[in-house]
Amino acid sequence: MRAVVVRRFGGPEVLEFSEVAVPAPGPGQVRVKVAAAGVNPVDAGTRSGFLTEAGIIPPRERVGIGWDVAGTVDAVGGGVTGFAAGDSVIGLLDRPSAALGAYADFVVLDADAIAAAPRTVSLAEAATLPLNGLTAVQALDLLDLPPGATVLVTGAAGAVGGYAVALAKARGFRVVAVAGPADEALVRGFGAEVFVSRGDFLADRVRAAVPGGVDAALDTALLGLDALDAVANRGRFVVFAAGAAPIPLRGIKVEHVWVAADGAALAGLVTLVDNGALGLRVADTLPLAEAVKAHDRLAEDGLRGRLVLTIE
Structure with a gap:
């Protein structure tokens, strides 16, 4: 073969x-x-x-x-x-x-x-x-947050980021999405409630929309400290690449998602696709x-x- x-x-x-x-x-x-x-x-x-x-x-x-x-x-x-x-x-x-x-x-x-x-x-x-969907699911699992929490997703127009926005919305989170200005309509379509364009002073602009900072961040764009600064004290932060973890300032719990095959979780994603809740x-x-x-x-x-x- x-x-x-x-x-x-x-x-x-x-x-x-x-x-x-x-x-x-x-x-x-x-x-x-x-x-x-x-x-x-x-x-x-x-x-x-x-x-x-x-x-x-x-x-x-x-x-x-x-x-x-x-x-x-x-x-x-x-x-x-x-x-x-x-x-x-x-x-x-x-x-x-x-x-x-x-x-x-x-x-x-x-x-x-x-x-x-x-x-x-x-x-x-x-x-x-499989890879991108399971990565997003397992990153959200690491957050261990209740419905209603506010979650920042960087790189929200990307493959993992797009799934993360849609799946976070499905879990009842309020999603703040970061992407290029041209992708605002796209990521709002995934389920983002708040949109912040990428660029300088990101944390300041996120905190203007969410006073006190977000409860957690999924940093699929690997922005590091720029994204961490948008997270509230003792919040959660998930990184997506080896060596990309920022210093865990202000008691923020920084974790790395290492994706693992999981047929049961994959079946759950398939159900969302067939129900029209998750686009490919x-x-x-x-x-x-x-x-x-x-x-x-x-x-x-x-x-x-x-x-x-x-x-x-």
Whole structure:
């Protein structure tokens, strides 16, 4: 089968197409015939060597690329009862050091890392949900706040930020969204009650809208201290990248969200998609053979939604 792997670090040109053996599912696992794979910034981090330099991926001869999977169950291992061959599913491959990733004809996942695919969208659209949707859910779980709390979301027009706004609204939070001025209508459509354009003196402008500061912040844009300054004393702050945590001033609890595969939580997101409460955004689709082009485009400014690789 075809698989995109990395054997040396660098720009998009280091992505290598290899012929490898089709993997076999073990006990508690399923093999998925991949129809679509999301293209995410973490994929670029793997390819460039950033995740290895950060100590997240140990040095190894070959590393797979791709976390988001949408496709059809092809085979099941022993003990799997919830899925059968032919089922349309989505899932998350959350081991960044895996030798094979989602940019492949087939991928093996633990059965508890997948969920039935949404019925109301294409598999290409569904492939944008697992990594970014679960990251947003698990970040909100870290806040542990009651309904009615005020939550700041930076990067609210981005893939994770957009989900965070919509899911925070669904939990009954009052959402303050930060994005570029041109994206105000977009993020208000996700459910933001208050909009603050990104730029200088962010905390001052947030506090003008929310006296005393917000109860918590999800800093998907990695603004650090600029966003932390908008949080009230003893509030909550969640960061989304290694090394991005600001100093926990004023008793603010700073936590890092490290996403983990969770089929049950993914199924909950699928329900929201099928109910029309959570929209999916595809920036463009490209065939697997154009993975290098997809990584070139990943670096473009203003990309809205996720690029998706489709597997013929």
